[in-house]
Amino acid sequence: MTLDTLAVDCQSLVAGYRLRLKAGQATVRERYLAEGNAPNLLRERCLLIDAVLSDLWQELDLPATLALVAVGGYGRGELYPASDVDLLVLLPAPPDSALTTQLERVVTVFYDLGLEIAPSVRTVDECSQAAAGDLTIQTALLEARWLAGSEELFKELSAALEEVLDPHIYFEAKKSEQDERYLRHQGSPYPLEPNCKEAPGGLRDLQTIVWIARAAGYGKTWEDLARQGFLTQEEQAQLQRSVRFLQELRTRLHLHVGRREDRLLFDYQSALAEQWGYRATPTRRASELLMQHYYRAAKEVTQINTILLLNLGAAIAPLPDQPPQPLNEHFQNTQDLLDVVDEEAFSKEPGVILEAFLLMQQHPELQGMSARTLRAMWHARTLIDKDFRRDSANRLRFLAILQQPRGVLHECRRMNQFGILGRYLPNFGKIVGQMQHDLFHVYTVDQHMLQVLRNLRRFLADEFTHEYPLCSELISDFPRCWVLYVAALFHDIAKGRGGDHSELGAVDAAAFCVDHGIDEDDSELIVWLVRQHLLMSSVAQKQDIADPDVIGAFAAQVRDERHLRALYLFTVADIRGTSPKVWNSWKGQLLVQLFRTTCRTLLAGGQVPVRQGLIEERQQEALRLLRYFALPDAVHHRLWKQLDTVYFLRHSAEEVAWHTRSLHYRTGIEEPVVRARVNPQGDGLEVMIYTRDQRDLFARLVGFFARAGYTIVDAKVHTTRHGYALDSFMLLDISDRGSERAMISYVEHELTARLRQQNPPEAPGSGRISRQVKHFPIQPVVTIEPDEKGSHYVLSVNAADRPGLLYTIAMTLAAHGANLHTAKISTLGERVEDTFLISGGDLGEAASRIRLETELLERLKL
Numbered sequence: 001m002t003l004d005t006l007a008v009d010c011q012s013l014v015a016g017y018r019l020r021l022k023a024g025q026a027t028v029r030e031r032y033l034a035e036g037n038a039p040n041l042l043r044e045r046c047l048l049i050d051a052v053l054s055d056l057w058q059e060l061d062l063p064a065t066l067a068l069v070a071v072g073g074y075g076r077g078e079l080y081p082a083s084d085v086d087l088l089v090l091l092p093a094p095p096d097s098a099l100t101t102q103l104e105r106v107v108t109v110f111y112d113l114g115l116e117i118a119p120s121v122r123t124v125d126e127c128s129q130a131a132a133g134d135l136t137i138q139t140a141l142l143e144a145r146w147l148a149g150s151e152e153l154f155k156e157l158s159a160a161l162e163e164v165l166d167p168h169i170y171f172e173a174k175k176s177e178q179d180e181r182y183l184r185h186q187g188s189p190y191p192l193e194p195n196c197k198e199a200p201g202g203l204r205d206l207q208t209i210v211w212i213a214r215a216a217g218y219g220k221t222w223e224d225l226a227r228q229g230f231l232t233q234e235e236q237a238q239l240q241r242s243v244r245f246l247q248e249l250r251t252r253l254h255l256h257v258g259r260r261e262d263r264l265l266f267d268y269q270s271a272l273a274e275q276w277g278y279r280a281t282p283t284r285r286a287s288e289l290l291m292q293h294y295y296r297a298a299k300e301v302t303q304i305n306t307i308l309l310l311n312l313g314a315a316i317a318p319l320p321d322q323p324p325q326p327l328n329e330h331f332q333n334t335q336d337l338l339d340v341v342d343e344e345a346f347s348k349e350p351g352v353i354l355e356a357f358l359l360m361q362q363h364p365e366l367q368g369m370s371a372r373t374l375r376a377m378w379h380a381r382t383l384i385d386k387d388f389r390r391d392s393a394n395r396l397r398f399l400a401i402l403q404q405p406r407g408v409l410h411e412c413r414r415m416n417q418f419g420i421l422g423r424y425l426p427n428f429g430k431i432v433g434q435m436q437h438d439l440f441h442v443y444t445v446d447q448h449m450l451q452v453l454r455n456l457r458r459f460l461a462d463e464f465t466h467e468y469p470l471c472s473e474l475i476s477d478f479p480r481c482w483v484l485y486v487a488a489l490f491h492d493i494a495k496g497r498g499g500d501h502s503e504l505g506a507v508d509a510a511a512f513c514v515d516h517g518i519d520e521d522d523s524e525l526i527v528w529l530v531r532q533h534l535l536m537s538s539v540a541q542k543q544d545i546a547d548p549d550v551i552g553a554f555a556a557q558v559r560d561e562r563h564l565r566a567l568y569l570f571t572v573a574d575i576r577g578t579s580p581k582v583w584n585s586w587k588g589q590l591l592v593q594l595f596r597t598t599c600r601t602l603l604a605g606g607q608v609p610v611r612q613g614l615i616e617e618r619q620q621e622a623l624r625l626l627r628y629f630a631l632p633d634a635v636h637h638r639l640w641k642q643l644d645t646v647y648f649l650r651h652s653a654e655e656v657a658w659h660t661r662s663l664h665y666r667t668g669i670e671e672p673v674v675r676a677r678v679n680p681q682g683d684g685l686e687v688m689i690y691t692r693d694q695r696d697l698f699a700r701l702v703g704f705f706a707r708a709g710y711t712i713v714d715a716k717v718h719t720t721r722h723g724y725a726l727d728s729f730m731l732l733d734i735s736d737r738g739s740e741r742a743m744i745s746y747v748e749h750e751l752t753a754r755l756r757q758q759n760p761p762e763a764p765g766s767g768r769i770s771r772q773v774k775h776f777p778i779q780p781v782v783t784i785e786p787d788e789k790g791s792h793y794v795l796s797v798n799a800a801d802r803p804g805l806l807y808t809i810a811m812t813l814a815a816h817g818a819n820l821h822t823a824k825i826s827t828l829g830e831r832v833e834d835t836f837l838i839s840g841g842d843l844g845e846a847a848s849r850i851r852l853e854t855e856l857l858e859r860l861k862l
Helices: 003-035 038-059 072-076 097-112 124-133 135-142 151-164 167-184 203-216 222-227 233-257 266-276 286-316 352-362 371-383 386-390 392-403 408-417 420-424 426-430 445-459 469-476 482-490 501-515 520-532 535-542 548-558 561-576 585-603 611-627 645-650 653-663 697-707 740-757 771-775 805-815 846-860
Strands: 067-070 085-091 117-123 145-149 331-334 337-340 673-678 685-692 710-719 724-733 781-786 793-800 818-824 831-840
Touching: 003 038, 003 097, 003 233, 038 067, 038 097, 038 145, 038 233, 067 072, 067 151, 072 085, 072 135, 072 145, 085 097, 085 124, 085 151, 097 117, 117 124, 124 135, 124 151, 135 151, 135 167, 135 203, 145 151, 167 203, 167 286, 203 222, 203 233, 203 286, 222 233, 233 266, 233 286, 266 286, 286 371, 286 408, 331 352, 337 352, 337 371, 352 371, 352 392, 352 408, 352 420, 371 420, 386 392, 392 408, 392 482, 408 420, 408 445, 408 482, 420 426, 445 469, 445 482, 445 561, 469 561, 482 501, 482 520, 482 561, 501 520, 520 561, 535 548, 535 561, 535 585, 535 831, 548 561, 548 585, 561 585, 611 645, 611 653, 645 710, 653 673, 653 685, 653 724, 673 740, 685 740, 697 710, 697 724, 697 740, 697 805, 781 846, 793 805, 793 846, 805 818, 805 831, 805 846
Parallel strands: 085 117
Antiparallel strands: 067 085, 067 145, 331 337, 673 685, 685 724, 710 724, 710 818, 781 793, 793 831, 818 831
16 A cells, blocks of 8 residues: 555545544534433543544554553543543553554544644653653653553553652652742732632542542542542532532533633633622622632532541551640640540530630641541531620620731631631621622632731731831731731721621621720721721812811821821721732822821820921921022022912922922923932832923823833823913833833933924824723712812723723813812722812813713713
């Protein structure tokens, strides 16, 4: 037979098998869509491909001494709709040239079938050597399954692998691999877009247990592990529910996307929820309900994974016998693990459950809990009922856990992981695994609250003093820090119920305080913190904190220094526990400024400084700073006589000195003046623009900064008495463009050139809207209300962040003849909450304000 004839025959052969495979897979898929049974699909797809490959192997007329072997997930008998088909062509000896040519044709034929084939060709010795040096290959071969060819050769492979495999080494390696995998996925089962295979709590956690069990000879299935005593019937049933859910989810994900995709991206969550039959409620999206189901399943998987790893480790490599050290009548220290003396202790005295966590805090030598303690506690968690919660001893124990000097965060996390925290605080249990698709929070509600607790605990740790200097200073002498921890556990506990979650959470917190006998002062502070936990960030980011009246109103709300300290500590912990993207140095600077100014007001008995006195104080400080530059005493006169009281109220003494130093000799200049500097109080760039006032100036400026890749976080717009614009911007760099000196030079040179040219405003590039915003659009909200004095209007804009947003707002305001005085730009993940102080135009007429609101809403829609 010629090579051409052989090629034609192969093509004809492959075409027939490809049609058979396509028809079979369509049947499998249709049956799944009708019945919704993922395990059946995985098994049927596997059987179909087994039959196709085995028959094809026979027709290819390969030597009888070779073997075709399924490995990896295919060897395990689970083939998801888009999974790779891992194949091993096993040889008795290295191939000669003729066999090599034949094998190359075989691999080509396999590829031509239209499957995602992952083939390898090795001898038994090569498999042994590869397995000895590569954990991934060792694991893939562990699940090897004979398909066709020589069964004797396959048995040789199995025997060779047994010699290579050391159960103890394999166990330790797999544990380390899992730890590394957890780190790649932020160590949490609760990210916004989890990988349902690789993330903590995903399918890989389950596979790891089965691999270790197989390597140690304990079986290949969950039923085998149950027979060996590693799983109870209840655990097996729960595990199988979680396995079924994750299998179903990954199957639907592959079918929906049409390719291999294991990440639950925003792009797919809504469609998957709808396909699966989840229905939105008045307060929650269908996708949020799906994701809460996922997070709870992932949490159960991590629980069982933890228990089984402990049990398997103890069986594979028993530690030397050491007599346990008694800790009390219920617990002992066994190999530095908290070990319950009698597994029935939790059932006999349920209060012992909380006692376990308290002991973990009180004994730093303990490295964790033993498997039997975790298992017994987990099974006893349902005993935490109304009677348990009413028991005064249990209430004292729970409060004591929050009051311990060490281990508060670790034990709260452990209580949450094993379902204890949600049983003791039922409303907390309702928000476990609850995601908020507000594109602001990147954690589930329960994990966010524990992140806030983590941050509060970090304020007390010496190793984080450099990161939180003021917080560390304030908390060091804060009496009874534990009241902050109670507030952390309640501040978002009412999310998803509808209504104001702060008010509803305050009701829950008040009931907790009464039940637990917390004294009146501490109870009042806890409830107040839960109710007002958003107050300080709102004032700092949306109001003019240079205005004495704003400070006075805020000081009246906080009332005293303890409330102020508590609110500042809580606000920093809350913002930083929301998303790594939300916190920046500018927000930190605003909060510090608000804290210090309010503190001075409270020390003065709540008396707000008289405006004129405040201005004089600020001017004297600016003059003092100017003397450092050896400038004449009268240097400020020419500029200051053109500035009004509003300017001095909005700008700090340091800013006034900088502006005066830059402009005192050119107050009437025709050329624009642009000066930039590194923010003296934190990150970012501060830019001052001085030029003849002109139409659309603000729009031209924000367009330039957007095109240059800067995010504006604050803007102060001022017009002097003689018709000059004196505008200040605080910018954060959103790119990595090199030295600060180069950035300053670029802004000063390029912006000056643009202002000289007097060209019309240039719109920034359209850019790309994030996936998150596309799939969870934020309905814009625009309001215009008069300020407290009635002389200006406050424009509030809540919308999805996108390139050119601020430019769009600026152009709309200019078109309506509105003058902008200040802009507070607050970016919260993918959402912005911007506040502008405006005047002029026809804003005095209600109909005109409505027209402006309507136009802004239309322009801000995606």
